[in-house]
Amino acid sequence: MNLFLLGTLLVPLLTGIACLLAWRRRTTQRGLGLAGATAHFGATLGLLWTVASDGIQTAQIGAWPAPFGITIVADLFSAIMAVVAGMMGLAVTVYSLGSMDARREEYGYYPLFHVLLLGVSGAFLAGDIFNLYVWFEVMLIASFALLVLGGERAQIEGAIKYVTLNLISSAFFLTAVGILYGMTGTLNMADLARALSRTAAPGLVTTVGLLFLVAFGIKAATFPLFFWLPASYHTPPVATSAIFAGLLTKVGVYALIRVFTLLFVQDPGFIHTLILVIAGLTMATGVLGAVAQNEFRRILAFHIVSQIGYMIMGLGLFTPLGLAGSIFYITHHIIVKTNLFLISGIAYRLRGTYVLKDLGGLYRTQPALALLFLVPAFSLAGVPPLSGFAAKLSLVQAGLAGQQYAVVATALAVGLLTLFSMTKIWAEAFWKGDTGESAATPRPGSAAGVRPRGLTSMFMPVVVLAAVTVAIGLAAQPLFTLTWRAAEQLLDPTAYINAVLGSPR
Amino acid sequence: MTEWVTALLLLLGGAFILLAGIGILRMPDVYTRMQPATKAATLGVGCLLLAVAVHFDDLGIRTRALAAIAFVLLTAPVAAHMIGRAAYIVGVPLWEGTIVDELRGQYDVRAGVLRSRATRGSGTPAAGGE
Amino acid sequence: MPLLLAVVIGGLYATALYLILRRSIVKLLIGLALLTNAANLLIFTSAGLTRATAPIVPLGSDRPPAPFADPLAQAMILTAIVIGFGVLAFMVVLVHRAVQAVGTDDLDDLKATDT
Amino acid sequence: MTVAVLSGFVLALAAPWLVRATGRAAGWVTALLPLALTVYFGSLLGQIGAGDALNVTHSWIPALGMQFSLYLDGLGLLFALLICGIGTLIFIYSGGYLPNDPHLGRFLSMLLLFMGAMLGLVLADNVIVLFVFWELTSISSYFLIGFQHSRPEARAAALQALLVTGVGGVALLLGVLLLGQVGGSLELSTLLGRGNEIRAHPLYLPILVLVLLGAFTKSAQVPFHFWLPAAMEAPTPVSAYLHSATMVKAGVYLLARMSPILGGTDPWVALVTTVGAVTMLAGGTLALLRTDLKQILAYTTVAALGTLTMLLGMGTADAARACMTFLLAHAFYKGALFLGAGSLEHGAGSRDVDHLGGLWRTMPLTTAAAGLAALALAGFGPVLSFIGKELLLEAVLAQSPTRALLAPAVLAGSALSVAAAAIVGLRPFAGTRPDELSDAQEAPASLWLGPVVLAAGGVVLGLRPEILAEPIVTASAASVLTRREVADLALWHGPNPALAFSGASLVLGLLVYRAWPTIRRSAAARTWWLSWGGPSRWYELGLQALSWLAESQTRLLQSGYLRLYLIMILITANGLAAYALLARVRWQPIVLQPAVQLHDAFIGALILLGALAAAGSASRLGAVAALGVVGAGISLVYISFGAPDLAMTQFLVEAFTVILLVLAFYHLPRFARLSGRTARLRDVVIAGVSGTLVAALVLLTTTARRDSRIAEYFAEHSVAAAHGRNIVNVILVDFRSLDTLGEITVLATAAIGVYVLLRLRPEKGSTP
Amino acid sequence: MRSLILRTAARLLLPLLLLFSVFLLIRGHNEPGGGFAAGLVASAAFALHAFAEGLPQTRRMIRVDPISLLGAGLLVTAAGGVAGVLAGQPFLTGQWVSLAPVGLGHVDIGTPVVFDVGVYLVVVGAVLTIIFTIMEEA
Amino acid sequence: MSGTGPLLAAVSNVVLAMLTSTLLLALVRLVRGPSLPDRVVALDLIALTVVGFVAVYEIRTAQPVLLDAAIVLALIGFLSTVAFARYLERGARR
Amino acid sequence: MRVFLWNLLLALTWTAVTGRFTLSNLALGFALGYLALRFSGLVGRAAYGSRIRRVIEFLLFYFWELLLANLRVAYDVLTPRHHMRPGILAIPLDARTDGEIAILANLITLTPGTLSLDVSDDRQVLYIHATYVDEVEAFRQRLKEKLERRVLEVTR
């Protein structure tokens, strides 16, 4: 049994429990949270290393053989996702140490955070469709609680929509799982793949696939199912926004990629083309939504939607290059988008607002922050040679190879609009001079010259993530090799199925 | 023989419960509706559980069936009491054929006090309900 | 029986969704509760119905007498029920707080966080 | 060569510290790098000029066909020398131009970044790498235009330049990727040999259009020219370097580079020549409508870029030679003029020709430099530009089919240049000095050095073109033509038609100059159409349309009404599922076993009616009670089909749900009927369709059902291996205990969620 | 307003329900029941007590804060799972011992049973946290 | 439906029909109200009837395991009734 | 002693419910019952005698009453006209302890036609709703004598 595989699940679980046992003891929880996040990141790195060198890792929970017991399984795609999740967990934890207020820390922030990580990691490792549902719910309920933690009116309002629409998604998911189980009598995904490949009712399989498409489409925030995201992501404390932005929708994307490469591959001419159309529309509507915004975090939130379009574009293309591009894109996006939210939080800490009109002068007073903003912002827009460029380039190349010119053109045009909206933030928050109003509601201690508390631990993850962005942009090849291998695994699931079920005689 | 007893008890129980169903529909106010709904149904359920006790020749099952009867007999009247009292407190009207109401004016809802007849005062039941 | 239950399940989904589409936040809540029930019943039905014994091994035996009801579907539903309950509890309180914060149960008054 | 390209980036990172360390000498110090590079590239002149090409390849992202490959031929060398040579002067100039600016470090850093990017662009062999550097030049241009970032105009101009060149960049990327696909390689050096195949490919035309779009936006061709004059918001060294000598010529470079691959076809000739000619005339004309020196120079740059483009469109050997010569000449004189304008501004405090005059006494060096450069702009005198212009005229007059059209255009273009040259070369320096310029003084060495060297360089090259110009022009023209024809550059070619043409343009130009004040006055009254119908207006309209589209789309989609979100989700799901069920499913006879008994029907009715009661109840608690009924009905189904655990749990959960709702509803307002009739009808239809689809799906599932071998396994092993007789419970705590672990985590987390929702209320002024 | 009748009944029902919940918990592995149902029954007992006597009395009676049961319960389940790992087997692998205490016959005790106890604790903790918090709000 | 003779099978059919009819009758009262206590009485009756249903089903299918479900319901079915009553009284007190 | 009896009762309930009448199971039930009693703070409160005979007598009487009353309700429910004369009466109480009052009240509720509504705070009066009140005082007396007296006989 691979301890890294287990650790990826167990560490956040045990950390969550430990934090829960230290209920209302703030300092202890901070220490536990940091230690747990570090250990989790370590475990995920170990997992990726093992998967990359030794191949797909599986474990049968309770020692019950597949397909009877629950399988947890890590192929390269899972492992990559887990590593990025671990990295974000650690980065946001460090950031939280500086940014989270004492009351929230006391009232369950750390336990909830680690339950969230548990849910996310579980979803990445689930080899069983119902188990995936359970992890989704774990992640969701933790995100619900984190979203409302603090109980401000905007949080509550945003949460109503977030919760309702996600529950609808869960209902679709559960419905689809029920029907799938009814049809096949199994839940293990590898076993399902075998069963569905010789199904007598391909039309029904397609129908169920569409149900999954809607369920995960909502989670992933694709067009026209994304409404919960822009309604809520800008409402909680920024560390929470950041971890949401980095991880939650990506679990939806992960699930889409997983089921539409492993399970529902009988009718790619229909389903994958549909996904491609959705991808294009998602990119376009998301970026237009962002263009209409004038608030730092709202712009970022709409961009998440837009970027989801790129992530599923590779799935729609359904080629190794496309999928590799998608996985690369997800990785890049998680790092970059989390970082942008973290930076918006620093700007807020310094200026007391997220409204662009009231921000300004950060370029003059905070040149380091300005530089740090530019890295993820340009990367998001796909400016070379940052990580986003390699990501976009691979998708564009895959699209051209598949002669999907419309979606390629959309992707490139949306990239330009993304750049437009990043420069809007740049021009308003950084370039523009101090506005008179911006000092209207300064944070306590943010008066000129005084560095507010906690800024160091807020800056630290931002610097590291920016460095990573630059690094995987300049040296994209190693990561790309990895995502390429991951994509090949996805497109030929035999290895996955055999790793779980053993080779067929 | 036990089969016939079981059958009889089942039919009796079913009949009582059906009676409760008809009663709850037919009776004119909430207090009179509770009569069949609580009593006939409790008796009916009692009969049905008794049928279980008779039918299964197993001590464990029999004692558990009797325990279930006891539980029903314990909880059903308490539930009825709670509803009846709540109904009165919120002022659900009595049927027009009601001949006497010695509870009128005894509740002081605001203070949370129910007086006995000896210290009858001028409190009135609060209006409302759903 | 599948036909009857299919109609029942369809009806439950329809009512639940109808309630979820109301403006009243409280109706939304009741709709969500119904939806969970509907999904559970759907799993139960599509896993196959047997008017048969519960999947419990009699004392002294080592497997249940065939035919027995599908235990895995039941376990799934149990898990889903628990999850549904937890989520519903959260939602109930969230709605309560929302009504407190906004002072109305009209969902149309809850749109400040969108554009 | 790799080091040469990357050194700029490395030094860019160090520049802020360098400035801190060297203070006022920073400009001189940083100029050492371009100087060294100039020397390096100069040393390659012999080899490359002889027709060789250098090729360096490093692996980068091979999976994407991206390798860091550089290719140095005559064309690349010409540009590299320009970039580094002029760069040297610009860095020196910048140190003097912004001596006390606290952000000088950032400025030099950006400038170095640009230089590196520009070098990369012209040396890249891999088209993607070329695009990478292409974008980097746009980005650095963005920051440099917006250097005076507190000015809204500067920010707007920066954005405009970025967007316009960004559109072109996107097109270029698409174009080169398609080119790579069609040509089977992403290396220019390889593609150069595959022009015939590419031009025959069906994708040729899209590729051509896309690449041209990239080139035209970057090189400010009509109708994309408007960003360039606006970019004059940038500090003068930037205008001189990026927006005149180098970056804007990236488009020209691209056309030249692509000539062997895409050129020579009818569409190429038609498009490139026409756009170039129109741009030449438009630039020349518009230059006359301005009084700001930098604006005038910007428009003459537009005109020059048009000329170069036109020449590349013609595609003849003459034209190629003319193009390269003119390009070289233009870099010299335009750089000198811009820097001179900057010196004027520095020394006299103004750039408006109407406010300048008689400065030749106080600023003799600047005057000399500007005068020489203005001569070059006019295309007369012993300057390289004269040679260029003569070659241009020869090329145009030699080309028969288009001569009738192009010759008058070139004549007009030359005349306009002459006029512009007169304006910038005479106006500020000649005549009487206005009083407000009394304290004007000569600029410091760092500021006059650039213009003087550049202007002088133009003269030297004009007099002795064989030193430098001939090898460069020959080699670079060879890159365009893919064959080597030695360029014979000389100032004096003897009397020929071109010379006559030249003379005519001179006369015409001077006439225009005489009439300039009148032209301006009458034009001022008529430029309204420019502000309403000009391309920059389209840009504005485009931005407005974008924000209108964005806002209305967002209002429509992200309306804030939860119901509408749900409706959209449901309609999507309904549509997809209905399509699949109707079009993709083969229906089979549905299963009806086990048969329905009377009480089953009653239970079914109970559930359905209970649900309807819950939906229709006018009272909240009534609805909760009805919900309880539904729960009871479902428990009965569980009881009827062998699921006592489920029934038990359902009872329990139902009881707690009721308690929960009752407790919570205590504070909630009563139901109000809020939706109208139409809305209710709409929702009934949507929900009804969903329900019907679910029912159909359930029925279908029963036809496809197969028995679960998983369940069979559990039955087999429950007692033997897991020590439990209740298989459901054994599944929960053993076979699938991970699910249960997740499930109780959900429950515990929900409890914490409830707790924090009710206990943790906002304090005044929180939310970090 | 208190009800004498309800209070008296609750006093009787509280031990009965608690007993019954333990019964369901223990029997759950072999008959209908199990940690979840048992936990709900136990919670019902305390909820009933709170309805009859008022929440403060119930809290005083329980003594522990229900929220601490959450961590404890999860710890118990996780510990049951980790036991397998420590024994070199996969996570959550059942570890069984067979006991024969005097008079009780043959009893199998295993980590799955421990796991169920953890479930029970979490359920009690969660449900009581939820119900009590809402009751205090009301 | 194993383990029962034809008599009990027939009788249980009749009784189940009676019980489920009662459920529907109670539902009618629940819908009609008019007061909340009326609805609660109906719900209470439904809970009791379900206990009876379980008992009959147990005999019908010879599955004594169902008894536990009946006991659970008997024990806590009235909890929701108590909750409703508490709710009503609080409302009156305000 | 009372505690012990209570505990024994719980232990018996346990064995009954678990369905295994072994000594060990009884002991386990006893132990669990003890814990439950300690936990619920009930120790030292109970008041139950061992008047088995009187209990049985009472139960027989009560079930007979129950049946009669049910038939009367049935008649009323099933016939088209209502024969009811309902009213709410105050019954003065002789019962004193919580247990006595609760048992009486529940038995009254279980009897068709009568329903305990509430007990006054001073425990002097039990308010009941009765469906067939032919004559108020006679009804009151009959209830006290037939039911309360017999209940108190059993409990005291």
Ligand code: NA
């Ligand atoms: Na996200």
Ligand code: NA
């Ligand atoms: Na459970």
